[in-house]
Amino acid sequence: MEINKLREEYVPDLFTLSEFKEIIIKITNESDYNFVIEKELSKIESDSFLKIVKEFKETKKPIAYLINNKYFYNFDFYVNENVLIPRPETELLVDEIMKYDLENKNLFDICCGSGCIGITIKNLNSKVNLLLSDISKEALEVVKINLEKHKQSGQIFCSDFLKIFNQTDIVPDFITINPPYIDNNDSNVGEFVKKYEPHLALYAEDRGLKFYKDLFNQLDYLYSKNKNLVIVCEFGFEQKEELEKIFSSKIVKYNIDFKKDYSSNWRLFIITSKE
Ligand SMILES: C[S@@+](CC[C@H](N)C(=O)[O-])C[C@H]1O[C@@H](n2cnc3c(N)ncnc32)[C@H](O)[C@@H]1O
Known part of the structure; x- marks a missing residue:
């Protein structure tokens, strides 16, 4: 799955751009969204992405809780x-x-x-x-x-x-x-x-x-x-x-x-x- 294509599909209909970026950073383990924007997700990463999409559609639980992460002042914090x-x-x-x-x-x-x-x-x-x-x-x-x-x-x-x-x-x-x-x-x-x-x-x-x-x-x-x-x-x-x-x-x-x-x-x- 190409990250750019996913973005077209899911932003803004399901996720805000910043939620989408946080999800991508989390599942690719990269420090910056711009490093991965042109890339394709691996099979494992794609599965993780689709799991989050499914859970979010079903529960509307905040993305920060689904990925256990929230950026604050550009530092990433674990949250639950x-x-x-x-x-x-x-x-x-x-x-x-x-x-x-x-x-x-x-x-x-x-x-x-x-x-x-x-x-x-x-x-x-x-x-x-x-x-x-x-x-x-x-x-x-x-x-x-x-x-x-x-x-x-x-x-x-x-x-x-x-x-x-x-x-x-x-x-x-x-x-x-x-x-x-x-x-x-x-x-x-x-x-x-x-x-x-x-x-x-x-x-x-x-x-x-x-x-x-x-x-x-x-x-x-x-x-x-x-x-x-x-x-x-x-x-x-x-x-x-x-x-x-x-x-x-x-x-x-x-x-x-x-x-x-x-x-x-x-x-x-x-x-x-x-x-
Ligand atoms: C609005 S949150 C702020 C959390 C964090 N400082 C932030 O800005 O994201 C308020 C926090 O106060 C804590 N809290 C509620 N009642 C409290 C009390 N009586 N004494 C100390 N902490 C309390 C809650 O557990 C919660 O973590």
Whole structure:
């Protein structure tokens, strides 16, 4: 089977171009789609391709779960149904953190899921000291696989959100968080997101605001550990106004800087201390 012909047949009717490329990279074991675009698939590769086509048609399971792989910031991450599929807009958290001097600094990736944020930052600057935590033991198994895959080191904690800071004396310099933030009653969540991605990774109590409220309530505690701490956190693009309201009681002591993603949606905030 010629890859170019397959592309004509399946893109965009069944797969997006980027899904098709990821499938081809996975089954050919090549590092770059452009290396194989003119090639023909071997019998084994063709069988693998057709198996994925069949399973996708039957289940509509996200391609990332079918091939156990998702690219994030151009690094490939192992994923399975115990972790959220990394989203491109989350790459902005990496960009924000990379603006700082990370050498010998402690970076906590809280609610780490696959570990994509923390491990990407470590890939970009190996001198950072990486700590990753999640409440899901199954997700942490995926983190171990990804640390090994990227030949990186990092300490792993199973912890309920910010309770990790009672479990270790390591002083945080940077904290990245992509918490669950979807309202339990949100009817806009895609059918197959809802069906296949872990609800623990998607939904949060209090109209999706629970983790932000917890975070804001614990700022004095976190900044008592390090007044230069930088917290970078993702949120849902419709939550900015609510977050500003909740944060208003903290504004005397802390700065909050909201940023948009490349689609011009509000996407993350950065907290620093004014003291
Ligand atoms: C939106 S996902 C983010 C995963 C990953 N950081 C990413 O950006 O792709 C949220 C993660 O928070 C974890 N989580 C949910 N409740 C938690 C809690 N109470 N404490 C710690 N982690 C939690 C989920 O298991 C999930 O891995």
